[in-house]
Amino acid sequence: MPHSDTALPVRLDRRSATPLAVQLADALRESAATGHLRGGDRLPSTRALANRLGVSRTVTSAAYEQLHAEGWIAGRHGSGTYVTTSPPRDRPARGLVIGEAPARPDLLDLSPGVPWADGLDRAAWRRAWRAAADAPPLSRAHRAGLFDYRAVIAEHLLRHRGLPAGTDSVLATAGTTAALIEIAGAIFRPGDVIGVEEPGYQRAVQALTSIGLKTVPVPVDGEGLRPGAVPRGLRAVYCSPAHQYPMGSRMSAARRVQLVERARAEDFLLIEDDYDGELRFDVAPLPLLAALAPDVVVHLGTTSKILTPTLGAGWMVAPPKVAAAVLEYRDRVGTRPSPAGQRVLIELARHGDLGRHLRKLRRELSERRSMLTGALYDSGIPVLGDDAGAHLVVPLNSAAEERDKVRAAEAAGIRLDHLGRHFAGIPTAYGIPLAYSGCSRDALAGALDTLVRLLRPGVIHKSPVG
Incomplete structure (x- = not known):
């Protein structure tokens, strides 16, 4: 039965990033799936539909060609x-990738984990990518990573973290979480128990449990992870001693020695996540656990917090048996860290841009932290965390107070994190991890009065009506 084109429920959004032809094909497909169009119905000509929708005939022709290729429509000579x-009505709807939260670009995001990417020198960034592209394409993957990249990381670790690791001791990774999965797959077995900081980095916890390992929480306090609270029978302990995430404390020297002694005596591995160890503002960056005990410590680092996640590049320094097991694991499962980001970092280091950026980054984040802590202290708002990194913590009294602050902040146009999200079990501490690296300095300064009003102790915010 002929179908009138005026009855087609087609609406195109010219502000959408989705091409108009794709929108049109989706709308026609959906009309067929819901029964508005049925097998045998005639569609308007591409010219008539283009006129009705106010688009070019190229758009309607492309949509029809797509549907014709998929087999949903067909042309009849001289007829139309x-x-x-019709597509099945219960087919999955196209939408966001599972696990992705809808973007809210209208909110000022002060949640931790976002680097100061705007601080990268764009000329240096472009130069590094052009130089990286000049290298010939690889015909074979490098399972340990590019030699020049590993040499750059060895120099970086010696200069900025005090770790004397030779080039042959460094393995390239795709970041700390990817490295953690590789370590787990290479040397642990399903059911092995790993100690993790509580509160701690929940992405690491999920990575470990997703491959069949069990995790047990180890509490932290103002001196970092508590070695005396580490239970017996573990295969490893995952920790962030230089700048505990999310509380911001550093593990004391005495605790470092105690933890190393227990690891050696009880034959478990220490996995050191040094996600932003380069970023200290009060003293020189603290020595690594890997420098203290290279025989029982796997050191993990990343470019994601000091540069940008764009590179997808990190590193690992591990005891020889662990490194060999990781390389064998890569051969077995066919994974390799991508060399593209490695090549870019090589070029940034070759021209001195990496060192210049780190100096600029420390200076900028130190000034932002001082600006933020000054405003909070002046208003009687307490702050937790060392003079380091890219976030601090404002302590609160309860989960209800956390929820109140987060909701009030969102109503005021600010996205805040809360400590409850960083516990695998029942939270025992409450507060707001407050980041200062993912926005502009002007935006941060402009939000200070609002933050002070929102975070002042004892202030309860009424939810907006409706």
């Missing part, structure tokens, strides 16, 4: 274009 059949 017809719907041949």
